[in-house]
Amino acid sequence: MSAPLRPQxxxxxxxxxxxxxxxxxxxxxxxxxxxxxEGTRLSTxxxxxxxxxxxxxxxxxxxxxxxxRDLAVALAERGQYLPFDPPLVAAGATLGGAVASxxxxxxxxxxxxxxxxxxxxxFVDGAGRLLRLGGKVVKNAAGFDVPKFLCGSxxxxxxxxxxxxxxxxxxxxxxxxxxxxxxPVERLKIIRALGRSRYEPEAVEGVPDHCDLWVRLAGPExxxxxxxxxxxxxxPGLREAGTEDPLEVLRELSWAAxxxxxxxxxxxxxxxxxxxxxxxxxxxxxxxxxAGGSVGWIAIRESASVPAVRDLLERFGLEGMTVRGDAPxxxxxxxxxAIESAVKLALDPCHRFPPLDS
Amino acid sequence: MPSxxxxxxxxxxxxSDRFLTQPEALSAYESDGLTAFRTRPLGVAxxxxxxxxxxxxxxxxxxxxxxxxxGSGTSLSGGSLPVSGGIVIAMNRLNRILRLDPEDRxxxxxxxxxxxxxxxxxxxxxxxxxxxxxxxxICTLGGNVAFNxxxxxxxxxxxxxxxxxxxxxxxATGEVVEWGGPGRERLGPDWCGLxxxxxxxxxxxxxxxxxxxxxxxxxxxxxxxxxxLEQAGDAVAAVIAAGLLPGALEIMDALAxxxxxxxxxxxYPPGCEAxxxxxxxxxxxxxxxxxxxxxxxxAAGNPVAMRPARDAAERLAIWKGRKSAFSxxxxxxxxxxxQDGVVPRRRLGEALRRIAALSQESxxxxxxxxxxxxxxxxxxxxxxGRQPGALARAEAVAGSILKLxxxxxxxxxxxxxxxxxKREFLTDLFSPDEVDVQKRIRxxxxxxxxxxxxxxxxxxxxPALTHHGLHPLEREGVIFRE
Ligand SMILES: Cc1cc2nc3c(=O)[nH]c(=O)nc-3n(C[C@H](O)[C@H](O)[C@H](O)COP(=O)(O)OP(=O)(O)OC[C@H]3O[C@@H](n4cnc5c(N)ncnc54)[C@H](O)[C@@H]3O)c2cc1C
Numbered sequence: 001m002s003a004p005l006r007p008q009x010x011x012x013x014x015x016x017x018x019x020x021x022x023x024x025x026x027x028x029x030x031x032x033x034x035x036x037x038e039g040t041r042l043s044t045x046x047x048x049x050x051x052x053x054x055x056x057x058x059x060x061x062x063x064x065x066x067x068x069r070d071l072a073v074a075l076a077e078r079g080q081y082l083p084f085d086p087p088l089v090a091a092g093a094t095l096g097g098a099v100a101s102x103x104x105x106x107x108x109x110x111x112x113x114x115x116x117x118x119x120x121x122x123f124v125d126g127a128g129r130l131l132r133l134g135g136k137v138v139k140n141a142a143g144f145d146v147p148k149f150l151c152g153s154x155x156x157x158x159x160x161x162x163x164x165x166x167x168x169x170x171x172x173x174x175x176x177x178x179x180x181x182x183x184p185v186e187r188l189k190i191i192r193a194l195g196r197s198r199y200e201p202e203a204v205e206g207v208p209d210h211c212d213l214w215v216r217l218a219g220p221e222x223x224x225x226x227x228x229x230x231x232x233x234x235x236p237g238l239r240e241a242g243t244e245d246p247l248e249v250l251r252e253l254s255w256a257a258x259x260x261x262x263x264x265x266x267x268x269x270x271x272x273x274x275x276x277x278x279x280x281x282x283x284x285x286x287x288x289x290x291a292g293g294s295v296g297w298i299a300i301r302e303s304a305s306v307p308a309v310r311d312l313l314e315r316f317g318l319e320g321m322t323v324r325g326d327a328p329x330x331x332x333x334x335x336x337x338a339i340e341s342a343v344k345l346a347l348d349p350c351h352r353f354p355p356l357d358s
Numbered sequence: 359m360p361s362x363x364x365x366x367x368x369x370x371x372x373x374s375d376r377f378l379t380q381p382e383a384l385s386a387y388e389s390d391g392l393t394a395f396r397t398r399p400l401g402v403a404x405x406x407x408x409x410x411x412x413x414x415x416x417x418x419x420x421x422x423x424x425x426x427x428x429g430s431g432t433s434l435s436g437g438s439l440p441v442s443g444g445i446v447i448a449m450n451r452l453n454r455i456l457r458l459d460p461e462d463r464x465x466x467x468x469x470x471x472x473x474x475x476x477x478x479x480x481x482x483x484x485x486x487x488x489x490x491x492x493x494x495x496i497c498t499l500g501g502n503v504a505f506n507x508x509x510x511x512x513x514x515x516x517x518x519x520x521x522x523x524x525x526x527x528x529x530a531t532g533e534v535v536e537w538g539g540p541g542r543e544r545l546g547p548d549w550c551g552l553x554x555x556x557x558x559x560x561x562x563x564x565x566x567x568x569x570x571x572x573x574x575x576x577x578x579x580x581x582x583x584x585x586x587l588e589q590a591g592d593a594v595a596a597v598i599a600a601g602l603l604p605g606a607l608e609i610m611d612a613l614a615x616x617x618x619x620x621x622x623x624x625x626y627p628p629g630c631e632a633x634x635x636x637x638x639x640x641x642x643x644x645x646x647x648x649x650x651x652x653x654x655x656x657a658a659g660n661p662v663a664m665r666p667a668r669d670a671a672e673r674l675a676i677w678k679g680r681k682s683a684f685s686x687x688x689x690x691x692x693x694x695x696x697q698d699g700v701v702p703r704r705r706l707g708e709a710l711r712r713i714a715a716l717s718q719e720s721x722x723x724x725x726x727x728x729x730x731x732x733x734x735x736x737x738x739x740x741x742x743g744r745q746p747g748a749l750a751r752a753e754a755v756a757g758s759i760l761k762l763x764x765x766x767x768x769x770x771x772x773x774x775x776x777x778x779x780k781r782e783f784l785t786d787l788f789s790p791d792e793v794d795v796q797k798r799i800r801x802x803x804x805x806x807x808x809x810x811x812x813x814x815x816x817x818x819x820x821p822a823l824t825h826h827g828l829h830p831l832e833r834e835g836v837i838f839r840e
Contacts, residue, residue, distance in 0.1 A: 056704050125795055133795075266543040268540045
């Protein structure tokens with residue numbers, strides 16, 4: 001493979017896109033399956049840095065190749081954070097890759113996912129034009145919401161060069177509880193009870209390969225102590241000790257091995273029961289249920305289990321996306337409506353970016 | 359003009375009492391909340407089922423007759439203004455809440471359901487639907503989705519789009535699509551995100567899946583009065599700088615206060631030129647802690663008076679004054695134009711000063727009631743359309759305000775959409791390539807340009823101007839604008 005294109009400016013990014021017939025954008029490669037397609041690789045590694053950060057506006061603009069790690073540090077210095085918790089920050093994930101993959105972490109439970117915080121984008125379309133859509137202010141209804149659309153677009157519609165996000169003040173303190181659940185049905189009951197409770201948890205996450213739940217509370221310290229003790233009288237469990245945030249293993253997907261095949265499966269909470277019951281019965285497969293039962297993660301260690309996983313998804317009408325490993329990108333994908341190809345053609349008229357299905 | 363046969367084909371889809379063509383019946387649909395514009399449609403179709411809507415859209419596609427979907431017609435930018443030679447598809451009878459799932463906090467609704475009905479249905483379960491445009495007691499969710507409508511809680515909770523989990527729609531091509539569903543997470547590009555805010559240019563929404571949120575246990579609402587508008591703006595900056603995330607941060611200026619006093623007998627501290635409303639919400643322990651911080655932050659800004667609501671009735675009174683202020687100002691004047699520009703929050707003071715200068719120069723009074731938390735201004739330009747040249751002057755001022763929002767790095771619309779009203783300003787925000795790519799996206803959904811043509815994009819024939827003023831229901835005090 002020849003060295004990837006490595007533009008240093010947005011103008012160079014547009015030029016780089018125009019320079020090859022097939023362009024595959026890559027960030028840090030923390031979600032390798034998403035860009036495992038034929039084509040000239042275009043690395044965003046040269047497009048880094050905060051372009052603007054206005055803590056008093058709750059917004060920042062940064063280049064797509066900026067490591068999220070660096071952004072998190074800059075935000076923390078001003079007492080702010082990305083509430084949707086993009087995964088794989090410590091692993092080196094970039095801002096542009098986070099947008100293109102559309103993945104969010106545990107924090108998405110409270111205020112929404114990455115799509116709910118993106119405000120604006122500068123990207124290069126398939127015609128090689130550098131375009132700015134959305135805006136830089138926290139509220140904006142002008143024009144089609146292309147920034148949201150690009151969340152999860154996997155580089156199939158354009159290459160992202162710069163993104164503007166909304167951020168929130170970081171809660172002054174946080175703590176994590178572990179609530180016990182004997183089985184996935186009981187876990188679902190707790191998820192639902194918390195969903196309608198007064199506690200406003202930041203995150204409600206299943207412990208990997210387990211039915212227990214981690215519940216993260218954030219806010220003023222004295223309030224949290226009171227909320228935590230009330231929750232623990234309602235549901236058996238304990239307060240996680242130590243200063244380490246136990247949810248970090250979920251953000252980094254470090255409960256799975258780097259050599260596993262990672263599959264993201266959107267769920268609705270009632271599916272979380274079958275998801276856990278069936279996956280727990282498979283050999284060489286780990287799983288986790290996140291975001292209050294809204295997402296499942298499968299880590300497949302032994303490829304012999306692939307057909308059983310596929311069968312499970314098909315039986316329950318669930319779809320999956322491979323983030324890592326060499327399985328097909330899509331699992332049990334429903335047929336795409338014609339409009340999706342038409343919009344692809346509108347943004348990528350000469351098929352410069354990878355096709356939607358591979 | 360379409361042939362009689364074409365029109366008959368459309369009319370045949372519905373019983374005759376649901377396809378209106380009589381001039382007197384059509385007149386109710388000639389205009390929307392932007393009362394300056396009027397267009398008589400060819401006919402008004404009143405479908406009762408999704409299948410009828412699909413049949414209508416497909417017949418429009420086959421005959422080339424343009425259509426405009428319409429909810430309650432409260433658009434302030436002319437979004438639901440009919441197009442001449444086209445039909446209006448009135449969605450109001452598709453008004454069922456199809457499913458309300460309190461366990462997973464989801465509602466599936468037809469597009470004609472009124473915004474507040476969702477919260478009303480969810481309230482017994484301790485849940486609510488967050489987006490709350492001031493027109494929420496009459497506007498439809500179909501309209502909200504088309505315009506990605508906002509409200510007073512956007513900084514913390516976002517706009518309509520942040521609460522739409524799934525959509526079913528018939529596109530202008532006739533294709534029926536379903537995206538998303540009851541789950542919060544999805545795969546692939548965000549089609550619901552692209553569709554929300556389409557301003558009626560992609561097709562007609564048939565079904566919407568909404569997320570419901572638990573109602574906060576506790577609210578704490580403070581009204582603070584200031585000697586100057588600028589001090590109120592500084593207080594907003596201080597609240598934000600302290601790391602608080604209030605559910606709402608709203609400002610009213612002197613003219614708005616005067617109007618609210620007159621209209622709903624709202625009481626404000628004497629001697630203040632501006633009022634700031636801050637609302638905290640959350641579990642009672644959190645609010646108890648944060649209210650102490652909030653009060654010391656506000657006190658440091660030298661307010662004339664600070665009035666925390668002591669009970670639910672006082673909180674409601676504060677909100678009543680705020681929510682009625684806009685329409686109340688409207689009553690001070692025969693005509694007005696409301697703008698919806700956004701500026702970066704830190705430049706609010708500067709924007710307000712420049713708006714005041716524009717008011718002085720033009721001799722037109724301008725009131726300001728706005729979402730300070732997200733920099734979304736709503737200057738209300740008062741004029742008397744009977745005076746020669748007054749409308750043109752008001753429009754010139756409105757245009758200057760939009761330009762100054764763009765110049766300050768903001769936007770020409772925070773929540774009301776481009777519609778017909780601001781389409782000539784689209785090019786102030788977007789380059790020709792950026793307009794072109796949006797046209798290409800539009801053309802993918804609507805290759806023949808039959809869905810709400812003439813909106814959003816500049817350079818398409820302008821309908822007739824009549825006058826500016828209150829929406830008829832506003833005049834009656836049924837709805838208020840923010
Ligand atoms: C007094 C007043 C106060 C207001 N306050 C606010 C506010 O605080 N925040 C805010 O954001 N807006 C506000 N608005 C603007 C307006 O209420 C919103 O834009 C609202 O969403 C429009 O809803 P509607 O049902 O009246 O839609 P309509 O005006 O009928 O239509 C609006 C647009 O939606 C399209 N549309 C309608 N139904 C469908 C459908 N089923 N499928 C596809 N397209 C469809 C129409 O074609 C049109 O383009 C206010 C308006 C008034 C009059």
